Amino acid sequence: MGCRSRRYPSGTTDAEWALLEPLLPRPACATELGGRPEKHHRRAVVDALRYVTDNGIKWRALPADFPPWQTVHGFFTRWSKAGVFDKIRDRLREKIRSRAGRNPAPSAAVIDSQSVKAAETVGRPSRGYDGGKKIDGRKRHIATDTQGLLLVVLITAASVQDRAAARDLLSALHTAYRGITWVWADGGYTSKALVDWAQDTLHLTFDIVKKIVGQTTFIILPRRWVVERTFSWITQARRNARDYERLPDHSAAFVNNAMITMMTRRLTRPTKRARTT
Structure with missing residues (x-):
């Protein structure tokens, strides 16, 4: 071996x-x-x-x-x-979905973003300041399937708003996965223009999952928790705790590598034997 x-x-x-x-x-x-x-x-x-x-x-x-x-x-x-990490990620995700009895090609997705601090190795052209999170660095925009398995990752400066990056993210998602017709997102993506553009241009239903009225504490919201868990998987790899990469494509590659490791371990994990009496 x-x-x-x-x-x-x-x-x-x-x-x-x-x-x-x-x-x-x-x-x-x-x-x-x-x-x-x-x-x-x-x-x-x-x-x-x-x-x-x-x-x-x-x-x-x-x-x-x-x-x-x-x-x-x-x-x-x-x-x-050469996109090798993307291809490996996709093949592993298909295997996991098939094992779970799902269609290998997803029909729905969830998107979100995560701002991370950037090291001094990250140049000014690809970094920025996220005023809401008070983070100087980059932002990871990702799309996952409904199990939280990564579909697309896009790296931008942290100063880029979610609504602005959403068009590039959704376009990449639509190009790679034509079968996806429904996408969920959080309130940060609220924009009638974006919803109409997704429907008219990409034929996607762009569904905003809003907070519960009167919510003051943390509550697990439908669909949104899936992508939040994916960010947790990604940042368990220490290389992704901050962004050290000079090139945004290399940042995306390390995100993919973290997911590849997670998926290979899931696929090769020994199945528990049923207890006998």
Whole structure:
């Protein structure tokens, strides 16, 4: 199951690697164009990426028993640019939905945003100040299915309002998942113009889930709690507790990697045996 044993909590188990390996792109040496054989086993590279995601370390602080950080970062950059993490995320989500007896392709989604502080490595062109949350950094706009499994992630400056980013997020969602016809969102997206645009342009029913009248304490609201739980899953990975990435696409890649780890663990978790009397 690969040349590397599991050494860290973030590492892949044999079952996880058996699930992930077929989803990775073919090595260059196995394509028609050809190329040099890869020096390091893919499992070691994937484990290194999961280690960085889970522990939030600097690339140069990668433990010496992994491939060189330059090699790992090179794979991360190439796979991010090629959309590899998006494809793996989608295949795993389809497997989870099928296992739950659902259609692999969702018909409804939930969207929301999360502002996170940005490190000094994040340049001014892609960062901003969220006056409502009082956060200087970036904002993650995500769409999930009704189980909270990630569909689309969009990274903007934190100063971008939810309603403004919603058009790009919904357009990306519609392009990738034509079967989705209903989308829920919270009160921050309230806008008749946005609702009408979603209906007329994308043929989506954009449904605002509002707070209960007179609500003063925390109450779990229908649909909205699903996407809030997804943000919790994402930020359990320390690399996502803040935004350290120079490129927004790399921020999105780490969000995807956190979800990929969560889904591979769910898919390979041993099923509990029924008790016998």
